[in-house]
Amino acid sequence: MATLKELTHREDRLAGGHRLCAGCGASIAMRQIMLGAGTDPLVVGCATGCLEVSTTIYPYTSWRIGYVHNAFENSAATVSGVEAAFKALKRAGKIPADKKIKFMAVGGDGGTYDIGLQSLSGAMERGHDMVYVCYDNGAYMNTGIQRSSATPKGAWATTSEVGAAQAGKQQKRKDLTSIIAAHNVAYAAQGSISHWKDLATKAEKAFAAEGPAFINVLATCPRGWRSAYNKSIEIAKLGVQTGYWPLFEVENGEWKMSTSSKGLVKAGRKPIEDFLKPQGRFKHLFAPENSDLLAEIQADVDDYWEYIKHRCGVE
């Protein structure tokens, strides 16, 4: 793992001046991951979404590396093609045999958990040498905060409204990281923008792995979470500290809880309210009539925490 000093001397592959909101977790995730990726040339494919529209407003681009955007549901399939081209052109002698290029596909949770799940699953199964990064902010933020299968239970979203008959999203979120781990990929991990060292290390491992790798990053969206733009890192950290977002990795089939999460097993997790309170999307949960729902959400978080502990062999 590169030291912080080394990381700070690496070129930032996503230039400033893009149009993402202040406090957006997506660009933070990208920069941390690309710093961790190392110094080999990198080509990125990005799904339609905030990151895409805000970084490539023609004739400008924030990407100092090769970049391709195709559509919403297919960044994994698109990068499959890029990686296939690399192999073939090497075979044809048009690219030197010793040339190294890393490939990264990126999508938000809508483009990954939902509409892009098939494309992602296919790419993971086929074994393309790429790292897929999902920046999970738990809703379709680019189109205006509609619920996705990554939206937490109880969250307000514009298609899971809060009213007399319903208190936000009714369903639990999908555990995508486990689903991708079940593809037996070389490397799968969950990270958070709040834990830069953990995330950069995971990126380094993911890019070093032969074949497909996957990183799911908790990435705050101040606009959709209804949170203060200068609290993004703090809230993401609470996501980890409450156990809502356990940090773990699955390396060659071996599940391992990451240090920051593992420490909570003995030290104790913060109550889920600590993560929910600074976010306006959960405001209604603190009304007295929703106390049962709040308890239910805590119970769900506990269940998932126990499940991840069990998978990681943590007592």
Place this chain on the structure above:
Amino acid sequence: MAEVKTVATTGNLVVAEAMRQCKPDVVAAYPITPQTTIVEEYAKFVAQGRVHTEYVTVESEHSAMSACIGASAAGARVMTATASQGLALMWEELHIASGMRLPIVMANANRALSAPINIHCDHGDAMGARDTGWVILFAETAQEAYDNTIICLKVAEDPEVLLPAMTCLDGFITTHSIDRIELFDDETVADFVGEYEPANALLDTDSPVSHGCFAGLGGPFFEFKKAQRLAIDRSKGVVERVGAAFSELSGRPFGLVESDMMDDADLAIVVIGSTAGNARHVAKEMRAQGVKAGVVKVRCFRPFPQAELVAALKDAKAVAVLDRAESFGAEGGPLYLETRSALYDLETRMPVVNYIYGLGGSDVRLELIRQVYSDLSDIVSGSASPSGLVYLGAR
């Protein structure tokens, strides 16, 4: 000097052979009837080590075209094949491929679209993609499917064009029937298509570029679309030029529009694909009976050869357009709409009538073609008025 081998095989197998001879770097494909034997044959080439191609066996047609787009943006020569529902599933990607100006070549085994589900030939799939910005050629025979595939690649990759191209062949009728076909040796095809020199390849990491940027409100979207229109307009001359060069090599004719017996024809049938053969057969019969019948086959549907079609039809007394596709709610089928529009500028406009035929592989019997000429004859003699759309042979 080109070496030629004459073989008896199917349309699909010679499309796969043409693909192999074009040496694509990437083929990303998903199986669908009646395209399957193309991708199966190509899989054999891969297994036998006869190609350097990276063969990406994707999990859907949407991903097939997505991967083709990624590979083409990366700087690779890219080919694929599909049919029917597969083409429909690719729909948004067809627009993206042309909008990103990527010279991907795809064979389409023409098959009806559901519902009801049906695996047999009509042109509804390709006609549904007619406005997606692809160059679209249709084959009458397996030989033309082979020829068109090679021509498509050279057209698509021409720096004046840089658009994707679709090479269509009739499902089962052409894809699966055994026919007599002349194949070139590998070197001749390789020399003809040449090496692909990509512009702005993603994999040129020394000069990084961004593909697929955002051109929203106030951005240059409109101008990009105009550039795309100019490119497909330019492609017409390129199809003609490449077709002529291929024709010189093969000794076989190539035209955007191919006319038979039209020099003095009173009655003309306009048709696409394998049915042109039936029409020609019947036209010869009619000629033996003293009826001046002719056939105009449209081989290149996009860009639409308006002037060539007008030149072929201008002296006819009545024209029947045969559409193997619907354009529900429109005045007639897609070929009819285009043909009638093309003829609008003639000083003397002849009656133009429309027949929808052969949907879902519905049999195109010779007596149906005879009926069309007979109807045209009645229209010319004044014993019948031009009628509206006819479902030819429908029970």
